[in-house]
Amino acid sequence: xxxxxxxxxxxxxxxxxxxxxxxxxxxxxxxxxxxxxxxxxxxxxxxxxxxxxxxxxxxxxxxxxxxxxxxxxxxxxxxxxxxxxxx
Numbered sequence: 001x002x003x004x005x006x007x008x009x010x011x012x013x014x015x016x017x018x019x020x021x022x023x024x025x026x027x028x029x030x031x032x033x034x035x036x037x038x039x040x041x042x043x044x045x046x047x048x049x050x051x052x053x054x055x056x057x058x059x060x061x062x063x064x065x066x067x068x069x070x071x072x073x074x075x076x077x078x079x080x081x082x083x084x085x086x087x
Contacts, residue, residue, distance in 0.1 A: 018050075018053070018054065018057070019050050019051075019054050030047055030050070033047050034047075
């Protein structure tokens with residue numbers, strides 16, 4: 001989780017589009033920065049801010065497990081009794 005000091009620095013950065021809306025050039029710059037950095041702290045402030053913002057706006061997902069036996073049912077041929085791929 002980001003430190004309070006980092007969060008305050010990030011709040012000062014404005015005007016950058018979300019990571020999903022970067023231009024080709026910006027995407028290349030971001031990739032180069034990621035490849036050159038040994039850790040998050042080594043990234044330029046602009047990219048730290050973009051990453052923190054993306055993390056804060058990430059949807060909250062939950063894992064839903066399949067019902068017991070469902071995988072076995074799905075692995076069978078719907079028109080017969082043999083497993084898919086079997087003759």
